[in-house]
Amino acid sequence: MHEGGAGSRLVEGLILLGFALAAVLLFRKLGLGATLGYLVAGALVGPQALGLVGGAEDKLNFAELGIVLLLFIVGLELAPSRLWRMRKEIFGLGLAQVALCGLAVSAVIYAFTGFSLAASIALGLPLGLSSTAQVLPMLQSAGRLRTPVGERSFAILLFQDLSLIPLITIIAALSRNPEQEAGPPGWQLALISAAAIVGLIIAGRYLIRPLFRLIGILGEREMFIVAALFTIVGAAALMQALGLSTALGAFIAGVMLASSPYRHELEADVEPFRSILLGLFFLSIGMMLDLSAIAERPVFVVLMAIALIVTKATVISGLGLLLKMPWRKALAMGLLLSQGGEFGFVLFAEAQDGLLIAPEAASLFGAVVTLSMATTPFLMMLTAGIRSDPVREGETRPGPEPEGASALVVGYGRFGQTVTQMLIAGGIRVTIIDRDVEMIDRAAEFGAQVYFGDGTRVDLLRQAGGMEAKAIVFCLDGDQVEPELIQSVRDQFPDTGIYVRVFDRRGIMKLAKAPADFIAREVFDSAILLARKTLEGLGENEEAIDRAEHAYRDSDEERLTEQIDSGDLKAARDRIFTQPH
Numbered sequence: 001m002h003e004g005g006a007g008s009r010l011v012e013g014l015i016l017l018g019f020a021l022a023a024v025l026l027f028r029k030l031g032l033g034a035t036l037g038y039l040v041a042g043a044l045v046g047p048q049a050l051g052l053v054g055g056a057e058d059k060l061n062f063a064e065l066g067i068v069l070l071l072f073i074v075g076l077e078l079a080p081s082r083l084w085r086m087r088k089e090i091f092g093l094g095l096a097q098v099a100l101c102g103l104a105v106s107a108v109i110y111a112f113t114g115f116s117l118a119a120s121i122a123l124g125l126p127l128g129l130s131s132t133a134q135v136l137p138m139l140q141s142a143g144r145l146r147t148p149v150g151e152r153s154f155a156i157l158l159f160q161d162l163s164l165i166p167l168i169t170i171i172a173a174l175s176r177n178p179e180q181e182a183g184p185p186g187w188q189l190a191l192i193s194a195a196a197i198v199g200l201i202i203a204g205r206y207l208i209r210p211l212f213r214l215i216g217i218l219g220e221r222e223m224f225i226v227a228a229l230f231t232i233v234g235a236a237a238l239m240q241a242l243g244l245s246t247a248l249g250a251f252i253a254g255v256m257l258a259s260s261p262y263r264h265e266l267e268a269d270v271e272p273f274r275s276i277l278l279g280l281f282f283l284s285i286g287m288m289l290d291l292s293a294i295a296e297r298p299v300f301v302v303l304m305a306i307a308l309i310v311t312k313a314t315v316i317s318g319l320g321l322l323l324k325m326p327w328r329k330a331l332a333m334g335l336l337l338s339q340g341g342e343f344g345f346v347l348f349a350e351a352q353d354g355l356l357i358a359p360e361a362a363s364l365f366g367a368v369v370t371l372s373m374a375t376t377p378f379l380m381m382l383t384a385g386i387r388s389d390p391v392r393e394g395e396t397r398p399g400p401e402p403e404g405a406s407a408l409v410v411g412y413g414r415f416g417q418t419v420t421q422m423l424i425a426g427g428i429r430v431t432i433i434d435r436d437v438e439m440i441d442r443a444a445e446f447g448a449q450v451y452f453g454d455g456t457r458v459d460l461l462r463q464a465g466g467m468e469a470k471a472i473v474f475c476l477d478g479d480q481v482e483p484e485l486i487q488s489v490r491d492q493f494p495d496t497g498i499y500v501r502v503f504d505r506r507g508i509m510k511l512a513k514a515p516a517d518f519i520a521r522e523v524f525d526s527a528i529l530l531a532r533k534t535l536e537g538l539g540e541n542e543e544a545i546d547r548a549e550h551a552y553r554d555s556d557e558e559r560l561t562e563q564i565d566s567g568d569l570k571a572a573r574d575r576i577f578t579q580p581h
Contacts, residue, residue, distance in 0.1 A: 012053045016283055019045050024279075032377050035134045035342070038279050039370050042286020049291060065233075066277030067346070068250040069270055070133065072232045074161055075254020076267055083255070086155050093152060093319060094159020097337075101315050102128030102167075108307050115361075118174045122356040123365055125167050126347035127308055129160045130337040131373055133278060138336070138380070148325065149333050156316075156337060164247055164343050168350055175354030192242050197252050200235055204256030212262045216437040216452050224262075225269045231257075232270070261440050264433065265453035267463035285345045285366065293360040294367045301364060305371040309379075313338040328386070335383060339376045340369030407431070407471040408464055410455030412439055412448075415501055415522060416475030420448075423473075431464050456480065458488050471497040479507045486514035505560060505569075512564040528552070 019041040027037035045052045083090070106124025109115055115123065135157060144150040208231055215223045232250050239249030257266060294301055313334040320330025348362040357365075409420045412434040423430050432448065433455040434440060443450045453460045455474070466472060472489060474481045481500050489498055497517045502508055508519050528549060535545045559572040 012055075015045055015052050016041075016280075020279060020283060030377075032374060034137075034279070035131065035282055036370065036374050038282035039286040039289075039373075042283035043289050043291060044286075045283075046287030046289070048287075048289065053287065064246070064281060064346075065236075066274060066279070066281040067342070068232060068236045068246050069274035070278055071161060071247040072250040072254040073267060073270060073274055074132070074158065075251040075256075076258050076263055086151075086158075089152055089155035090159050090162075093323065094156045094163075096319055097156045097316055098128055098160055098163045100128075100319070101312050102126075104128075104311050104315055105308060108311055109304075112307070115357075118176075119351075119356050119361070122171050122174060122351035122354070123348070123361070125170065126344040126351075127340050127365070127369070128312070129163070129167075129341040129343050129347075130157060130312075131339055131341035131376075132157045132161060133282075133342050134339065134373055134376065135336060138377070149329050149336070152320070152323075152325075153333055153336055160341070160343070161247070161251065164346070167347055171347060171350045171354055171356065174356055176356060196239060196242055196249070200238070200249065200252045201256050204253065208253075208257065209260055209262075212260070212452075213437055213441075216262070216435070216440075219435075221269075221454070224265065228266050228269050229273070261444075261450060261452040264431075264451045264460055264464040268453070268457060268460040271459070271463070282342070285342075286370075289363050289366050289370070291363075293363045297364060301367045301371060304365070304368045305375070308340060308368060308372050309338045309375060331383070331386070332380075335379045336376070338379065339372040341373075344369045406469060407473060408433065408455075408461060408466060408469050409473045409475060410434075410461075411475035411477065411501075412436075412443060412450050413475065413477055415477075416473075419473055419475055419501075431469075433460070433464060456482075456485055458485075458492050461489065462492065466493045466496060469493070469496055471499060473499045473501075475501045477503075479503050479510065481507075481511065483511055483514040486511060486516050490515040505563065508560060509564055509567070509569070 020038055023041035023044075024034045024037035027040070028034060044050055047054055102125040104124075105127045106120045109124050110117055110120035113120070135153060139150045139153065208227075211227055212224070215227055231253055235249035235253035236246035237249075240246050257263060313331075315334075316337050317327075317330045317334030320333050321327060323330075325333070345366055348357070348365060351357045352359060352362045406428050407423055407430050409416055409423070409430055409432045412420065412432050416432070416434075420430050420432055432443075432450045433453050434450050435452060435454050437452065440450045440452055451464065453464070455461065455476070458466075461472065466489075472493070479502055481502070486498060486500065489496070498515070500511060500516050500519045501522060502511065502519055503522050505521065508521065511519055532545050532549065535548060540548075555575045559575040562572040563569060565571075
């Protein structure tokens with residue numbers, strides 16, 4: 001019996017993965033995003049369509065970890081300094097968007113449907129939230145996350161994520177379920193939330209950071225992943241035990257580690273789990289959609305989706321105009337955030353548990369969210385000409401100013417320190433990566449921020465800002481950089497310059513065919529400088545010293561070319577200077 005159950009789960013897993021893979025690839029190809037692909041795949045394999053997979057509720061309970069991991073990664077992006085810098089956009093613009101859109105959509109539902117006021121609020125407030133899982137990848141792939149529209153959209157999305165807890169509280173207050181009336185009053189819940197947040201911050205400072213430091217010293221990458229998941233799940237479990245949102249716990253855990261040296265390593269390690277579990281979450285939501293209820297009222301679903309998009313786009317564009325954004329940019333922000341979001345599904349479930357809406361209504365409005373998400377890519381493509389400022393002949397426009405570093409330096413030993421300080425002296429923002437914990441601690445004593453991580457991992461370079469960086473400089477000891485790494489970095493970041501330090505000419509020979517922009521031998525130029533100073537001390541004039549340097553450089557270059565072509569270190573030995581000419 002046990003084997004049969006295990007076999008059944010394997011078959012279900014195979015079916016889910018197969019449909020998800022096909023749907024996501026198709027929807028990505030059509031420019032509709034992965035989220036919609038997962039929802040459609042779930043609807044197809046679920047009991048309402050092909051009936052190939054069941055148990056959506058059980059899968060959803062597990063898959064909600066994807067939302068938890070998503071909030072953790074959002075928290076990692078928000079060091080307290082950045083939160084403070086964006087406070088007006090987050091708590092001003094974000095609060096206005098959530099409140100105004102939620103109330104406006106609630107009013108539309110109450111005015112044009114037969115829902116009660118409580119049910120309209122329970123449906124309208126969730127619909128006021130947009131899709132972080134859809135919008136952020138769209139901004140990142142288009143390179144617009146650091147533009148004014150991208151920055152303000154991110155601030156709104158962040159406040160929406162934070163507003164999940166107050167919205168759950170509001171729906172709980174409206175609940176008609178007698179079992180939910182025994183909960184603590186709002187003021188008590190607020191005090192518990194504040195105490196839990198302070199406790200998490202203290203734990204992060206005095207327990208979690210030392211734990212990651214110990215694991216970094218031991219060099220156990222697998223334990224780093226285990227510790228990261230332990231931190232996230234532990235923070236979420238603490239919040240759940242207190243009757244609060246698991247997502248809030250994960251977010252606070254991310255924020256408390258955002259300014260630590262382990263931020264980029266954590267992002268790279270957690271990202272695969274987040275992607276898989278978030279995909280499973282959307283698959284489960286798709287499986288739970290009541291397609292029969294939707295089929296009975298398709299006109300309602302379409303008209304409500306249109307009303308949602310128009311209402312949110314109008315409100316958000318209006319807020320943009322109030323902030324004195326150009327009307328084209330305000331419209332872009334309004335259309336970008338006009339869809340319903342993944343947290344709507346969570347809040348609909350809360351409203352259903354509170355007996356505010358029937359299961360059929362949850363399915364109908366789940367379909368409204370899905371349809372609205374499907375329209376966003378089309379709306380952005382169709383309005384591209386309207387949203388873009390007209391460019392006059394001969395006029396150029398500056399691109400977005402990246403907030404992140406322009407250069408990544410991998411390795412902060414004696415060589416990397418010199419490279420880094422010279423770049424900073426030239427006015428370049430630098431992100432430094434090293435996996436020597438003691439080096440990171442010593443650098444911190446001198447005011448340098450060095451992030452822990454293996455800089456030869458392309459996924460970590462991506463998390464550290466490789467897509468935005470204009471240069472990646474490998475300053476690792478020895479010859480740790482392989483040609484395959486350089487090729488992978490070039491494939492992933494085609495517009496980024498790649499600069500590599502090698503130990504000697506053997507390193508240059510090894511990387512000769514790799515697509516690096518420049519390869520430097522560690523002691524080559526310093527040895528030439530020392531030789532110049534020695535010749536100067538021996539009484540040679542400047543012209544003779546220059547002639548000697550040029551002769552050596554030309555001979556060495558010719559010799560190195562033949563060595564690379566032949567693959568033989570002993571090639572062109574006759575070009576080595578052994579006797580004065």
